[in-house]
Amino acid sequence: MQRLMLTAVTLLSLAGLASAEVTEEDLAKDATTVGDVLTNGMGRGLQRYSPLETLNKTNVKNLLPAWGFSLGGEKQRGQESQPIVYDGVMYITASYSRLYAIDIKTGKELWQFDARLPEGILPCCDVINRGAAIYGDNIYFGTLDARLVALNRKTGDVVWNKKIANYKEGYSYTAAPLIVNGLIITGNSGGEFGIVGEVQARDAKTGELVWTRPVIEGHVGSYKGKDSSMTGTLNATWPGDLWKTGGGATWLGGSYDADTDTLVFGTGNPAPWNSHLRNAGKPVEGNKGDNLYAASRLGINPENGEIKWHFQTTPREGWDFDGVNEVVPFISKDGTKRFATADRNGFFYVLNREDGKFVAAYPFVKNITWAKGIDETGRPIYAEENRPGDPSSAADGGKGQQVFSVPSFLGGKNWMPMAYSQKSELFYVPSNEWGMDIWNEPISYKKGAAYLGAGFTIKPLFEDYIGSLKAIDPNSGEIKWEYKNAAPLWGGVMATAGGLVFVGTPEGEFKALDDETGEELWSFQTGSGVVGQPITWEQDGEQYVSVISGWGGAVPLWGGEVAKKVNYLNQGGMVWTFRLPKQLALAK
Numbered sequence: 001m002q003r004l005m006l007t008a009v010t011l012l013s014l015a016g017l018a019s020a021e022v023t024e025e026d027l028a029k030d031a032t033t034v035g036d037v038l039t040n041g042m043g044r045g046l047q048r049y050s051p052l053e054t055l056n057k058t059n060v061k062n063l064l065p066a067w068g069f070s071l072g073g074e075k076q077r078g079q080e081s082q083p084i085v086y087d088g089v090m091y092i093t094a095s096y097s098r099l100y101a102i103d104i105k106t107g108k109e110l111w112q113f114d115a116r117l118p119e120g121i122l123p124c125c126d127v128i129n130r131g132a133a134i135y136g137d138n139i140y141f142g143t144l145d146a147r148l149v150a151l152n153r154k155t156g157d158v159v160w161n162k163k164i165a166n167y168k169e170g171y172s173y174t175a176a177p178l179i180v181n182g183l184i185i186t187g188n189s190g191g192e193f194g195i196v197g198e199v200q201a202r203d204a205k206t207g208e209l210v211w212t213r214p215v216i217e218g219h220v221g222s223y224k225g226k227d228s229s230m231t232g233t234l235n236a237t238w239p240g241d242l243w244k245t246g247g248g249a250t251w252l253g254g255s256y257d258a259d260t261d262t263l264v265f266g267t268g269n270p271a272p273w274n275s276h277l278r279n280a281g282k283p284v285e286g287n288k289g290d291n292l293y294a295a296s297r298l299g300i301n302p303e304n305g306e307i308k309w310h311f312q313t314t315p316r317e318g319w320d321f322d323g324v325n326e327v328v329p330f331i332s333k334d335g336t337k338r339f340a341t342a343d344r345n346g347f348f349y350v351l352n353r354e355d356g357k358f359v360a361a362y363p364f365v366k367n368i369t370w371a372k373g374i375d376e377t378g379r380p381i382y383a384e385e386n387r388p389g390d391p392s393s394a395a396d397g398g399k400g401q402q403v404f405s406v407p408s409f410l411g412g413k414n415w416m417p418m419a420y421s422q423k424s425e426l427f428y429v430p431s432n433e434w435g436m437d438i439w440n441e442p443i444s445y446k447k448g449a450a451y452l453g454a455g456f457t458i459k460p461l462f463e464d465y466i467g468s469l470k471a472i473d474p475n476s477g478e479i480k481w482e483y484k485n486a487a488p489l490w491g492g493v494m495a496t497a498g499g500l501v502f503v504g505t506p507e508g509e510f511k512a513l514d515d516e517t518g519e520e521l522w523s524f525q526t527g528s529g530v531v532g533q534p535i536t537w538e539q540d541g542e543q544y545v546s547v548i549s550g551w552g553g554a555v556p557l558w559g560g561e562v563a564k565k566v567n568y569l570n571q572g573g574m575v576w577t578f579r580l581p582k583q584l585a586l587a588k
Contacts, residue, residue, distance in 0.1 A: 067107030071573030078552020082533035131176030142173035175253035187250025197248030211305035247271030274453035275318030344411030362477025492533030504530020528572025
């Protein structure tokens with residue numbers, strides 16, 4: 001690991017910073033405080049909603065650039081990070097496992113940390129990083145070689161550096177960590193390499209492991225250095241030894257519901273993709289082929305890592321419909337506490353907050369083919385004719401029957417986080433309208449090698465658009481409005497009490513929309529595709545908005561015909577910060 005030397009100017013700047021540590025109380029209040037942004041999701045519930053209303057539908061046209069910061073060098077690629085803001089400093093992670101500290105008044109760099117990545121890292125979907133976490137006097141982030149690093153937030157010096165998993169086996173780490181009650185909680189990436197998804201909790205001060213929870217049945221967790229309980233029941237839903245390399249990566253991280261004291265993590269695709277192989281080619285009886293707990297949401301006790309409940313969105317998953325998408329607490333119109341999650345499989349789910357039980361599901365993308373609907377228990381009603389065929393049944397021993405499936409394996413919604421407005425009581429869901437030709441192929445496990453057993457080509461469904469930002473009523477599933485975009489949407493969304501919804505596009509436009517109608521009210525060209533996550537805060541009586549710009553991620557790498565359609569888009573690496581000047585706040 002390497003930290004750049006601090007300049008004399010930087011040292012003078014740091015000398016003026018306050019020394020207050022970030023506490024659990026600070027993190028718990030992050031969704032309601034406006035002078036900083038301390039957590040990924042602008043609150044551990046991941047609503048991505050700001051109570052600030054200074055910036056509103058009338059004056060957003062007066063939002064002006066305050067400063068821009070270049071990530072520099074040749075290390076561009078996808079920039080999917082969300083900034084953290086505290087004590088006059090912005091912390092932003094970047095591609096290739098870098099972290100910057102920036103003076104929020106001037107946009108000047110205070111320090112930079114650049115992880116020295118080894119040869120042979122195996123990131124699935126670009127060399128991205130989705131953000132940092134802050135606690136005490138430390139700033140934390142993960143690296144592409146599956147490590148977790150704690151840095152002193154004032155100097156960038158390494159406090160500790162811990163290994164999450166072995167990168168040579170296909171593991172990596174890209175999510176923003178989550179901190180609850182002094183524990184720093186992480187998932188892992190690498191679901192296309194036959195790894196095993198896991199959630200880990202460490203002491204934030206020392207980095208020492210407190211508990212682990214593998215998410216595939218048959219694996220045993222740990223608590224304070226000793227074995228704890230087994231996940232699920234051995235071979236209940238997996239044949240033979242396939243559970244040992246069962247996938248289920250927890251690659252997007254989790255949320256925390258303080259009302260029920262529950263961590264909620266999603267789990268990725270089972271490995272391999274070939275669902276016939278995972279059922280040993282036999283007919284499925286009852287739930288035996290579900291491959292738990294892949295493609296699921298898990299409620300976890302933050303103290304010891306024990307699983308409280310699970311909900312599987314796609315049992316016997318066969319299309320790469322990861323279940324990792326964020327689970328967001330909200331209160332329904334009848335006052336009931338619920339969770340909402342927009343799944344990669346194209347359905348928007350509402351769950352009970354106490355036990356994760358199914359409440360409702362609504363399709364949020366068009367022309368879904370893999371399922372005819374969702375039954376009263378939350379299980380999909382499969383369109384079995386749309387499941388890729390069994391290659392072992394092929395006459396030539398080659399690939400199985402090809403099908404055209406909607407959505408594509410990149411999902412009705414992929415990683416890009418939605419927002420929930422407490423003002424409009426709507427979810428704003430970034431989605432994509434595309435399908436895929438998909439087929440299964442013979443595959444066997446080899447450590448550190450891709451473990452797919454499938455081939456695919458993504459295709460757009462419509463001539464005029466792919467990306468679609470939808471305003472969804474979680475009480476009825478009604479789509480109140482839709483904002484269409486030519487290229488796929490691949491960045492985060494933010495809502496505000498000022499009646500605004502912020503979203504970026506791959507074409508480089510950072511936009512503010514009317515939260516009730518979807519009308520575009522403001523736009524700024526950032527110079528590269530926006531796949532980052534916007535934030536807002538108040539500083540010196542003025543409202544600020546920031547977003548990172550830099551095209552990349554999975555679409556240009558895995559997007560098939562869609563990737564060819566957007567291959568003209570330029571890479572980049574800039575943090576853009578905007579402000580609404582006081583004198584223009586009341587201007588019309």
